[in-house]
Amino acid sequence: MSELDLELEVNGRKVRRRAGVHQRLLDFLRDDLNLTGTKEGCGAGECGTCSVFVDGKLVKSCLMPAAKAQGTKIETVEGLAGTGDLTPLQKAFYKTGASQCGYCIPGMVMAATSALRENPDAGIEEIKERLGGNICRCTGYSKIFEAVEIARDVIAGTRPAAVLEADAVDASYIGNNVRRLDAPSKVSGRLRYAGDMVMPGMLHMQVLRSPHPHALIKAIDTSAAEALPGVACVITAADVPGEDGFGVFVHDQPIMARGKVRYVGEAVAAVAADDVVTATRALSLIRVDYEELPAVFDAEEAMQAGAPVVHDYAQDNLVKHIPIRKGDVETGFAEADLIVEQTYSTQQVEHAYLEPEAGLAYVDHDDVVTVVSPSQNITHHRHMLAKIIDRPINKVRFIMSPVGGGFGGKEDMIYQGMLALAAMKTGQPVRLVFTREESIISTAKRHPARITYKMGLTRDGRITAVSFRMISDGGAYGLSTEGVMRKAAILSCGPYDIPNVQIDTYGIYTNNTPSGAFRTFGAMQAQFATESHMDICAEKLGLDPFAFRRINMMRDGAVTHTRQTLDSVSMGEVLDAAERSSGWEAGAPAMRGPQRADLAGVGTRPPCTLGARVRKDSAANRQEVA
Known part of the structure; x- marks a missing residue:
């Protein structure tokens, strides 16, 4: 690996070091000078986490070759206040x-x-x-x-x-501004976040990922990679000593693909080497013989007979179905003067936390396998890993590093098992830091959903019945899908008192990137559909949307469709505050003129026309007037 001599000034100190010609200024600062306050979030100059001063000018250090820093004066965040007080x-x-x-x-x-x-x-x-x-x-x-x-x-x-x-601060911290x-x-x-941490003798991991959405693994040849100087070990599913499977509700995901791959980006093998460059080079030497299989990418298609089967145990590709019934919806629809039916779609969403996934694993002096990572669920991960590596629970330890953004996306044990296996196999600490591309292609997203919403209404605005059917794309593995489907079913009809309800939520396996936890998981998809539908129905009835909601809102003593009695309901106060603070003009949207210039941000059309999608066709957009 070619090197060059660098002489520069960093935070007021003269520095003379040899640096690799491939290094960016960001790499030089973090890896050679241990100035880890400068972060890498994207590696493409988009996020700004790597910002430093070069000769007084703000520069994104992930875009600047280290060689160009020759003779410059660099200032990092650590140097702003020096060893003194904060600026x-x-x-x-x-x-x-x-x-x-x-x-x-x-x-x-x-x-x-x-x-x-x-x-x-x-x-x-x-x-x-x-x-x-x-x-x-x-x-x-x-x-x-x-x-x-x-x-x-x-x-x-x-x-x-x-x-x-x-x-x-007064007697109590509650209600006070506490730093x-x-x-x-x-x-x-x-x-220090996980990707900032170093240990003596630390190895660096890189992961070989599947280029196919669905394929049998006929053979893996790692011999050439293992023979490369600087490579400490190569691991595959064959290295797992215990019960290989993790997840939140169903442990269906192996540490690395076992027998077949189920989505593009799934881990197939991992290399631990002296440096990232060597580990990356070793990946290119691993030979995997794949036999491609038919794949399915649409959740509704995956439910059909004859669709490709993602997991043998679920021949119908069903992860979880949550049915809830209250009253009799057919009677409720028969009592309605108006029936409105729509289908709503929400898309897959990336968490985009600025800290990419990272972790460090080692086996300590007491033979305890230790994993440091920004896990949002370390107790569960610890118990799963103990079974996977076949160690007693007291020989497995998880340490939660600072979480550089999670939003639910770091609840899943996507890579910690690989780190533990490599540390056990080599006897050395092993660190893995995802690139932004790896984070996007291989980790869980918000569940895409397609919701068919049918509502029966009387002319005076009473909801008589609701049929709610939500089909969600769970992707290749179960992760949090069951919990998301439960949450969606529980919150599907919003804070409205509806006498007759039929709810069905389905989480379905496909060969897409797995879906998992994301803020308000399940609730966001369900409430998007519910509130959009409420606005559409209000317009069709000629009612103000606030008035329509007040007619149907839950009040003290209401019983939800999951049979929970509510002692105190603040829905009326929330509606009053929202109407008052928004400057909403009374009347149904169709009855009002153009939006006033001084009411910027207050919409005059149903929110379903923004962001996610409403599908309107003869089957999905049906109105019946009794």
Whole structure:
């Protein structure tokens, strides 16, 4: 591997090191100088987590070859305050709660510092523009912008430095603005995430992934990869000593593909080597003999007789069906003056947390297999891994590293088992850090869903019956699908008191990327359909959508379709507050004129026309007037 001599200044110190010609400035700072405050979120210059100063100019270090840093002055987030106190800007981030998961914050602090250095009087619009190259997935940006404005004023002397100090707290912390304990380590770049952690003798893992959505694995030849200098081990499903299977409700997913692959991106083999370059080179030497199989990519098609079978135990490709019944829907529809039926679709959604999946595994001096990762479910993972590696539970340990954004996407044990196997096989620590591409192709997404919604109504706006049928694409493995289907069924009809209900939610196996937990899992898909349908029905009845909801909303003492009695229901107060604060003009949307310019953000059409999709055809969009 070719190298070059680098001489530069980093955070005020002269540095002379040999660097690989392939290295980016980001790699040099993190791997050679251990300045891990500079993060990698995308590797493509889009997210801004890798922002540093090069000769005073803000640069995304993932796009700059290390060789181009020759003779320059580099400043990273660790160097902003040196060994002293936090800068006013970092204190302002601490004050406002601008750091949540914290992964984007070092880069955000660098971009904000650049903004105030270039224009100490920057207004809010300029601040937004200058931070436009940095992405945050947690905060909604408001507290970040507020922090920059406070820091600007403190630096200019128009506000006292005391505004950066903690607010006084009364007898209780509840109801008071309390600063996060971990914020200083986040704004200074000192906090170590899994991908920042190193250990002596650490190996680096890379993963060979399937190019096919559905195929038998006839043979895997790893001999050439194992013979490559620098390779410590190659692992496949054959290395699993125990019960190979993990998941949340059904343990149907092997650590690596066993016998066949079920989606593009599924792990087939993994290499642990002295460095990432060697591990990557070894992947190209592994030979896998595949026999392609018919695949299915649509959940409704997967339910049909003769569809390709994803898992032998589920010949109908059904992960889970949740049926709920209340009253008699046929009687309810017979009592209706109007029946409205629509089909709604929601799409697969990527979590896009800024910290890609990463982990570090080792076997300690007491023979305890230890995995460090941003797992959102470490107790469950520990118990599953103990069975997989055939060790007693007291010989398995999980340590939860700081989570650089999760949103439910890090609940699944996608890669921790591979790390544990490699650490056991080599006796050395092993680290794996996903690229953004790996994260997208191989980890769980929000369940796509197709919902057929049929509602019976009286002329005065009473809902007499609802039939709700939701078919969700669970992808290649079960993961959280059962829980998502339960949540969707429980919340399917929203906060409305409906006497006759028929609910069916189906999670279906396909050869798509697995679907899993994502904020509001199941509820978002169901509520999108319910609230869209409510607006459509209100318009067809000529009723104001707020009035229509008030007619049907649950009240104190209501019994849900899962037979839960509600003692206290705040639906009326929520509707009142929403109507009041939005400036909503009374009347059905069809009865009102064009949207007023001063009501920006208040829609005049059903929300179903935005974002996800409503399918309108003769079968799915049916109205019957009794």
